[in-house]
Amino acid sequence: MSVAARPPGAEHLLPSPVPVRFVAADGTAAEPPAGYPAPADGRLVEAYRRMVLGRRFDAQATALTRQGRLAVYPSSRGQDACQIGGVLALRADDWLFPTYRDSMALVARGLDPVEVLTLLRGSWHCGYNPAAVRVAPQCTPLATQTVHAVGLADALRxxxxxxxxxAFVGDGGTSEGDFHEALNYAAVLRAPVVFFVQNNKYAISVPLAxxxxxxxxAYKGIGYGIRSEQVDGNDLVAVLAVLDAAVANARAGGGPFLVEAxxxxxxxxxxxxxxxxxxxxEEVERWEAxxxxxxxxxxLRGRGLLGDEDVVAAGEAAEEFAGRVRERMNADPVTDPLELFDHVFAEPTPQLREQRDLLASELSSEE
Structure with a gap:
């Protein structure tokens, strides 16, 4: 029986007792989980290419931070399967609501990498047009985007x-009130939204325990009447299979779905x-393995879907991509300090105009 065909009742809300897994840590096939069809081979090969490119982009962005080209950068290295799997499960006309850590996902979605990094560079805007790319602005406040995601999903319905x-969210975000409000809101409205929790074990320095x-x-969805699942987040095949099912359920009118990776x-x-x-x-080394x-x-190598030449080609494409990002980011941005006062109010207040005039005067005196 497929996941989407499960009968109604409380039992169908429960996640698997252990995380869904298709591929063991050594790359060999695990026992196939019931109810989740394996993604097509071509999608897995494409996912590999995007993961390699995403990892290289992530490393380049980290280097740009050390060079002072970015104000801050939250790396998603290690969460590559979640980043790419989440994007590949969506259609181009679906919407993605990311967190501040999901730059890799945005690049995999096809956004201009320099536009993705604009916010992290210190710009006052998010860098891209959310309506054009169907990606909400990256946000620093935890879980606030989950409520917005439900609102937009309800509008689509x-x-x-x-x-x-x-809606992407981290484990720390699940402790925020906004997250729980979003779950309740989504369940009551049967909104077509998938909550994708990337449990990377730490909310900054606070461990999950x-x-x-x-x-x-994953059990946090049950109390709100939301179907839930947990998956091995380092197994791209499993992540994509589970998210495919969650997205299909939402698209068919089955309401919200919560997936913990x-x-x-x-x-x-x-x-x-x-x-x-x-x-x-030692903990980091265990996860590196x-x-x-x-x-x-x-x-993919074990199944004959990937060879040495494919691995080399993926690496070379990633290096070329990183080089273009580096070259563009090394150009100093043209900024106007007076933009600080734009879009604060629809009609500037006297105090705001006074502050703007003061800064303009100081800038003129330095010329």
């Missing part, structure tokens, strides 16, 4: 289309964080 919204006593974050943030929270203060090198790209590569 009311307009009579079959669009779906996916100090955030919740729930057996898994068990993964790990290999790098620090941001460049301003010292992760060694709250986790051990479960690297999602290495796992997928081994799996």
């Amino acid at each position: 009311r307009k009579g289309g079959d669009g779906v919204v996916m 100090k955030q919740t006593a729930a057996p898994a974050l 068990h993964t790990y943030r290999m790098d620090a929270h941001t460049n301003a964080d010292d992760a060694a203060r709250y986790r051990t090198a 479960a690297d999602p790209i290495a796992r997928l590569e081994a799996h």
